[in-house]
Amino acid sequence: MNGQKNSIIIACYEPDPLTLDEVLAGIEEEGGLFETVLEIFKSVEDTLARKASKQSSLGAGIGIYKDQVAIAFNTQIGLANLKFEQMTPRQLGQNATRYTKNRPFI
Amino acid sequence: MIIAGVDIGNSTTEVCIASVDEHGYMHFLSSAEVATTGTKGTLQNIKGIHESLIIAMQKEKLRISDLNLIRLNEAAPVIGGTAMETITETIITDSTMVGHNPDTPAGQGVAVGRTVPIHKLKETYINESIIVIVPKTMDYEVCAKTINASNEKIVGLILQKDEAVLVYNRLDKKIPIVDEVEGIEQLPIGKIAAIEVAGLGMTIKTLSNPYGLAKLFDLSPSETSAVIPISKSLIGKKSAVVVKNTDGGMQETKIKAGKITFKSQKNQSTTVSIDAGAAAIMEVVHSIQDIKDIEGERDSYVGNMLYDMKKELSELSEASEVSVESLESVTSEASMKHLAISDLLAIDTFVPVKVKGALAGDVAMEKAVAIAAMVQADKLPMTRLAKQLEEQLNVPVKVAGVEAVMAAIGAMTTKGTQLPLAILDLGGGSTDAALLDETGEVRSVHLAGAGSFVTMLIDKELRLDSVQMAENIKRYPLAKVNSLYHMTMENGEVIFFHKPLPPKLYARVVVVMDEELIPIITDLTLERIVTTRQEIKRRVFVTNALRALEKVAPDGHMRHIPNVVILGGSALDLEIPELILQELANHKIVAGRGDIRGIMGPRNAVATGLVMSYLSEDIS
Numbered sequence: 001m002n003g004q005k006n007s008i009i010i011a012c013y014e015p016d017p018l019t020l021d022e023v024l025a026g027i028e029e030e031g032g033l034f035e036t037v038l039e040i041f042k043s044v045e046d047t048l049a050r051k052a053s054k055q056s057s058l059g060a061g062i063g064i065y066k067d068q069v070a071i072a073f074n075t076q077i078g079l080a081n082l083k084f085e086q087m088t089p090r091q092l093g094q095n096a097t098r099y100t101k102n103r104p105f106i
Numbered sequence: 107m108i109i110a111g112v113d114i115g116n117s118t119t120e121v122c123i124a125s126v127d128e129h130g131y132m133h134f135l136s137s138a139e140v141a142t143t144g145t146k147g148t149l150q151n152i153k154g155i156h157e158s159l160i161i162a163m164q165k166e167k168l169r170i171s172d173l174n175l176i177r178l179n180e181a182a183p184v185i186g187g188t189a190m191e192t193i194t195e196t197i198i199t200d201s202t203m204v205g206h207n208p209d210t211p212a213g214q215g216v217a218v219g220r221t222v223p224i225h226k227l228k229e230t231y232i233n234e235s236i237i238v239i240v241p242k243t244m245d246y247e248v249c250a251k252t253i254n255a256s257n258e259k260i261v262g263l264i265l266q267k268d269e270a271v272l273v274y275n276r277l278d279k280k281i282p283i284v285d286e287v288e289g290i291e292q293l294p295i296g297k298i299a300a301i302e303v304a305g306l307g308m309t310i311k312t313l314s315n316p317y318g319l320a321k322l323f324d325l326s327p328s329e330t331s332a333v334i335p336i337s338k339s340l341i342g343k344k345s346a347v348v349v350k351n352t353d354g355g356m357q358e359t360k361i362k363a364g365k366i367t368f369k370s371q372k373n374q375s376t377t378v379s380i381d382a383g384a385a386a387i388m389e390v391v392h393s394i395q396d397i398k399d400i401e402g403e404r405d406s407y408v409g410n411m412l413y414d415m416k417k418e419l420s421e422l423s424e425a426s427e428v429s430v431e432s433l434e435s436v437t438s439e440a441s442m443k444h445l446a447i448s449d450l451l452a453i454d455t456f457v458p459v460k461v462k463g464a465l466a467g468d469v470a471m472e473k474a475v476a477i478a479a480m481v482q483a484d485k486l487p488m489t490r491l492a493k494q495l496e497e498q499l500n501v502p503v504k505v506a507g508v509e510a511v512m513a514a515i516g517a518m519t520t521k522g523t524q525l526p527l528a529i530l531d532l533g534g535g536s537t538d539a540a541l542l543d544e545t546g547e548v549r550s551v552h553l554a555g556a557g558s559f560v561t562m563l564i565d566k567e568l569r570l571d572s573v574q575m576a577e578n579i580k581r582y583p584l585a586k587v588n589s590l591y592h593m594t595m596e597n598g599e600v601i602f603f604h605k606p607l608p609p610k611l612y613a614r615v616v617v618v619m620d621e622e623l624i625p626i627i628t629d630l631t632l633e634r635i636v637t638t639r640q641e642i643k644r645r646v647f648v649t650n651a652l653r654a655l656e657k658v659a660p661d662g663h664m665r666h667i668p669n670v671v672i673l674g675g676s677a678l679d680l681e682i683p684e685l686i687l688q689e690l691a692n693h694k695i696v697a698g699r700g701d702i703r704g705i706m707g708p709r710n711a712v713a714t715g716l717v718m719s720y721l722s723e724d725i726s
Binding site: 029073 | 209268269270275588589609610612614
C-alpha cells in the first residue's frame with residue numbers, strides 16, 4: 001500500500017506500535033491509502049503532522065510521537081492543525097481519511 | 107402631545123411613537139420591537155411593553171413619563187396549536203430484519219445461509235452455507251484468522267463493530283460483510299438468513315424486492331405478500347440482513363387514529379377519521395362554510411391538542427373575571443363550552459420514524475397527517491392589562507381598535523397601495539386576513555396554520571428532533587461546507603474563510619445564521635433539505651393565503667381584490683412572500699411584502715395603525 005500518489009502521509013518518531021497499528025486500521029476501514037515515514041530528528045506529534053501534510057498530495061498528514069497522535073490538513077489556502085477531543089487513534093485515522101473523501105468527521 | 111401605539115402579538119411586542127403638533131399634524135418619531143413576555147393578553151406582557159417603550163423613547167432621548175397616551179390593540183383572541191398523527195407504524199417482531207446505511211460495508215452481493223456465532227464455529231459441522239455473526243469483543247485480526255482457518259462453507263459475515271473493510275481485506279475468500287449492527291445479540295441463531303451488500307454507488311436490489319426474498323427463502327405466494335413491509339423498508343439501503351422466521355416477522359400496522367367531528371352553526375355534525383387523509387378532512391372544512399366548533403376524539407393526539415388549546419384560552423379569558431388563585435377550579439369543562447375551534451388545516455405528510463424493535467436504528471417512512479387548529483374566544487382580557495399598565499407607568503392607557511382594522515390602516519402607508527386593500531398577516535400561530543374597502547368597512551378572518559406549523563413539519567419530516575433547529579432551517583439560508591476554508595451557499599455562491607472552520611462543520615450542511623454556522627447532523631443532502639423546506643412553506647402559507655383571501659373577498663371572488671400587502675413575522679422570511687406572490691400573480695392580484703411608513707418593512711403595521719387611528723378619534 002506504500003508509495004502511492006493519493007496517500008495520507010504518517011510521520012512518526014519512535015511510534016508506539018499499537019498506536020500506529022490502530023491509526024492504520026482506521027485509514028484502512030475508511031478505504032484510504034497511506035505511507036509511513038520514520039523521522040530521525042525528535043519532534044512532537046503536531047510538528048510531525050504539519051510536516052506530513054505538506055508532503056501529502058491530498059494534504060492530509062498524521063503525526064505520531066510515541067503514543068500521541070495529531071492530524072493536520074494542508075490546503076491550497078492554508079494549513080490547519082485540527083484538534084479532536086478524546087478520540088482514539090483508530091478514530092483519528094478514520095477522520096484523516098474522511099477528510100480526503102470530503103465526508104463529515106466522526 | 108406624544109402618543110404610543112403598542113401591538114402585543116403572539117411572539118413580538120411592537121411599539122410606534124408619534125407626536126401630534128398643535129395644527130393636528132402627526133410626526134412619527136421612533137419604533138421598537140421586543141419578544142412578547144408571557145402569553146398574549148396576560149399581565150406578564152407588561153414587562154415586554156415596558157421594555158419596548160423604553161427602547162423606543164430612548165431613541166428620541168425621551169422618557170416614558172413624557173408620553174401622553176398609550177394605545178393598546180384589541181388583540182385578536184385566537185390561539186393556534188399543532189399536532190401530528192402518525193397513521194402507520196412498522197414493528198419488527200422477533201428481530202428478523204436489519205436494514206441500515208453503515209458508512210463502510212465490504213464486499214458485495216447476496217448470500218444465504220444458517221446463522222452461527224463465531225465462537226461456535228469450531229464445534230459446528232453442518233454441511234450447508236453459513237453466515238457468521240461476530241460480536242464487538244472480537245478483534246478484526248482474530249476474526250479474519252478464524253474465518254480463514256475454518257473448513258465450513260462461510261458465505262457472509264455480520265459484524266457488530268465498524269470493521270467490515272478491515273476483515274474483508276484479510277480474508278482469503280471474499281464474501282459480503284455487513285457491519286455496525288448494534289443489537290447483534292438479538293439476531294436469532296441457527297436460522298436461515300440472507301445478507302446483501304450493494305455494489306459501488308448503488309443500493310440493495312434483491313432483499314428490497316419481494317420476489318427476490320421469495321426466491322431466496324422459497325416463499326409461497328401468500329408468504330410473499332407478507333414480506334412486503336420488509337422489502338419496502340429496505341428500499342434505498344446500502345446493506346441489509348433478513349432472517350427467515352416462521353413464527354414472526356415484521357408488520358406494518360395501522361394505528362387507530364382519532365376522529366374529528368365538525369359542527370356547523372345549524373348544529374349539523376360531520377365526522378371524519380384522520381386516517382382518511384388530509385384531502386378528506388379539508389374537503390369537509392371547505393364544505394362547511396360556518397364552522398361552529400370542532401372536536402377531536404379523546405386520547406388521540408389531535409383530540410388532546412384541541413382540548414389543551416381550549417383549556418389554555420379559557421384560562422386566559424377566565425382570568426379577567428376571577429382572581430388567579432381560584433383559576434384552577436373555575437377552568438371547568440363548563441367554562442370551556444363557550445370557546446370554539448373555528449378553523450383547522452390538515453396536511454398529508456411522510457415522516458421518518460424509528461422502527462420499533464429494530465437492531466441497528468432502522469428508520470421507516472410512515473404516513474402521517476399534520477393538523478393545525480385555532481381556537482377563538484369572545485375577547486381577551488385587554489382591559490385588565492390596560493388598567494394594570496396605566497397604574498405601573500402612570501400614563502393613560504386606552505384599548506383602541508380591532509387588530510385587523512389597525513393592521514389595514516398601517517398597511518396603507520405602504521407606497522403603491524389603494525383601496526380596497528387586503529392584508530395577509532402571516533404570524534406564528536395563525537394566518538390572518540382583512541379587507542378594508544372604500545367605505546371603511548373591514549372584514550377579517552383568522553385561519554389555523556402559520557409559522558409554528560411550518561416549524562413542526564420541518565422538524566418531523568427531516569427527523570431533526572429539535573424545534574430550535576427546525577426554526578433555524580425555516581429562517582436562515584443553508585450552505586454546504588466543502589473544505590476547511592470554504593463553503594457553497596444554497597444559491598451557488600462560494601464563501602471563503604481566513605481561518606479553518608471547526609472540524610464539526612467539515613463536509614456538513616450548515617445553517618448560516620448572521621455570525622454563526624450551525625451543522626445539521628443528517629445524511630440528507632443540501633438540495634433535499636431546501637426542497638423539503640420550500641415545499642412545506644408552500645403547502646402551509648400558499649394554501650392558507652388562498653383560503654383566507656377567498657373568505658374576505660367581496661362576493662367570495664378573489665379577483666375583486668386589487669392589492670394584497672403581506673405583513674407579520676413570516677413576511678420577513680426569505681421565500682414565503684415570493685411563493686405567495688407567484689401564486690397570486692395567477693389571479694392578477696398585486697401582492698408583496700408590506701413596507702410600513704416606507705421604512706419599517708412588513709413589521710409595525712398594527713402599532714402604526716393604532717397611532718394613526720388616534721387622529722380620526724380625536725376629531726370625532
